[in-house]
Amino acid sequence: MAPAFGRASGAAGSNPSPYRAGTDWRASGDRKALRNKADEVVADVANQLDLAPTKKAWHTMRDGIVEYASLLSMISGTLGKIGQDIALMAQQGIGVIAISGGGTSSAMPHKNNPIAAELLVTLARFNSVQVSAMHHALIHEQERSGAAWALEWMVLPQMLMATARGLGACCSLSQSITRIGEADTKI
Numbered sequence: 001m002a003p004a005f006g007r008a009s010g011a012a013g014s015n016p017s018p019y020r021a022g023t024d025w026r027a028s029g030d031r032k033a034l035r036n037k038a039d040e041v042v043a044d045v046a047n048q049l050d051l052a053p054t055k056k057a058w059h060t061m062r063d064g065i066v067e068y069a070s071l072l073s074m075i076s077g078t079l080g081k082i083g084q085d086i087a088l089m090a091q092q093g094i095g096v097i098a099i100s101g102g103g104t105s106s107a108m109p110h111k112n113n114p115i116a117a118e119l120l121v122t123l124a125r126f127n128s129v130q131v132s133a134m135h136h137a138l139i140h141e142q143e144r145s146g147a148a149w150a151l152e153w154m155v156l157p158q159m160l161m162a163t164a165r166g167l168g169a170c171c172s173l174s175q176s177i178t179r180i181g182e183a184d185t186k187i
Contacts, residue, residue: 031057062138065152069134072163073127079166080124086117086173089180098179116173123166130159 031038039053046053089097099114137151 059144060140062140062148062152065156066131066134066138069131069156069159072159073124073131076124076127076159076163076166079120079170082170083114083117083120083124083173086177087114087121090114090117096181097177099173100176100178116169116176119169120166120173123162123169127159127162130155130162134159 031042034041042053086097086099088094090099099117133151133155137148137155139145140148
């Protein structure tokens with residue numbers, strides 16, 4: 001059987017490799033099938049891919065991905081707090097902030113709705129709910145769960161897009177603020 005990664009073992013001029021003819025090519029997700037060559041194989045593959053070798057098989061260690069999802073939710077939550085504060089400050093009768101380019105009201109033409117601020121709140125709430133799904137994806141049966149893996153990749157891209165959209169909306173919103181504080185009523 002041909003060795004992994006297209007390397008011919010023992011070929012003249014080839015780099016030394018732990019992949020040898022007659023190697024048992026069964027699944028090695030937990031590295032048991034690699035026996036005493038496990039560390040050598042891991043180091044060689046990591047070197048070929050320009051990665052750092054890991055102490056354990058990474059596919060069962062999902063906590064790093066969930067931590068990343070939590071970070072995205074915390075970023076979105078911070079942006080949501082900014083949005084909520086601006087929306088409250090912009091309320092009719094309070095008016096301690098003025099924003100250009102907000103949404104209009106069909107019932108009250110003078111009203112300027114803080115659409116971008118509300119979007120930040122919506123995206124923060126969306127991402128906070130998605131973290132729960134990522135925590136569910138931590139639960140794997142045996143060595144690897146296809147269902148949990150699929151759930152991660154259904155949820156994580158959505159969280160990335162929501163966070164990116166929130167960052168863009170917050171930048172635009174901050175640039176659209178024309179006044180903070182009480183309006184000058186002197187004429």
